[in-house]
Amino acid sequence: MAAVTTGPARPARPAARRLARTLALNLAAVAAGLAGWALLAGTGLQGLPGPAEVAGRAGELLADGTLLDDTLASLRRVLTGFALGTLTAVPVGFLMGWYPTARALLEPYVQFFRTIPPLALIPLAIVLMGIGEVPKVFVIFLAAFLSSVVAAFQGVVDVDVTLVDAARVLGAGDRAIFLRVVIPAAAPFILVGMRIGLGSAWGTLVAAELIAAQEGLGFRMQQAQLYYDLPTIFVGLITIGVLGLAMDRLLQLAERRLTRWQERR
Template structure:
């Protein structure tokens, strides 16, 4: 009797050995940007800002902004404002995301839910959350609730649409294959649809996070006594440009840090996916 060799053909072995190298090249090409280039970009941006301020534009110089930052930090104003704004953004963003994910799944998985909910989602999505501030004040007063509500809406609509798209874009071949193997709808939803939708959900959360920070300044128009947006509005009255720049930079830095955390979560949760 002839013996079947279990040794892989040379071509197969070569391709198997080349696969990790290919993945490494892809990771290098599409992975994190080099730290050196990021540093150069930041330095160039600050240099352009400094030149514009020296050229006569109505901009404070970087040293003036740094000095003002130190003053606000020393007297505790910056910490108080930052904590107030972070609390509002985190509560509104987290509540909006938590509410959006099940609604998006429901719309994507059940046609009847899509028919009932989608028209209202699309209708209210076209209304800017800031346009609802007068209504929020009338219904909820001038406390923290209306501020959090408008941030909640900004995060909710961004995340619900992305979650819905994640469900409807799941490869039907995967669902059909699971059904052929005997999986019930519940198992298919949990083990196929949910993992495949995670990238869309996280992208929606990142967009919602940006919308939450963008809404913050206007939300703090509602009788706020502390907050980065409130401080910037007060600085506008007195033409205090360094304070305005401090607020802008702090919002940008903390928003970027939170976005990077979501991006890290995306890499951890979707590491099984092939990167193109």
């Protein structure tokens, strides 16, 4: 019986190699950052805690449930404000981009409020909405909305006119053009706007939790500041960074899946 010969082994797919290389570089960067942090802490710079001390404090906060409760409280506020901001920004951006009348009516307000930091509205939010959860979520919502609405608007404005004209020649109506041409073409802009909005939401969290909060990562960091508890502050910072990074990676994954038709480097 003749021996069955097999062809040469297939080389690893370029995408898989790129992913492995990226992960290796990410791990190397984390290791280098931890080593640099440990070296700085070893010099006694301004009482800077080292990685081991911060890890020990994180273990204590996890053991008594404080870190989990604070994380869940902050996640709830960020996700609520981010979701509301994005869900509002996308239709408003589409209206501004598709209808010149809507653009003329809404753009001055959008550009006006973009120049005002959401944190500057905290005193007004407290006066009008009290000190409950509503003003906290509102400030986060505003940060996410203002970051996302311009991206959605720009996505509609930048749709190739040739595609729209070709669809009209083929007999497509406004509704079909909007659903089959405009939305897919604007999707990359929307997803980039969502990533920026997510970063703005996390960036606003600590200040939002100044509003009479009783739990949350920002609240815990502010309490730790009063007692010069640097390890707890570092635990809060790292937790916010890790959560923000994980959520950003999820949005990147969604972006790749929804925009596979795009050419990538």
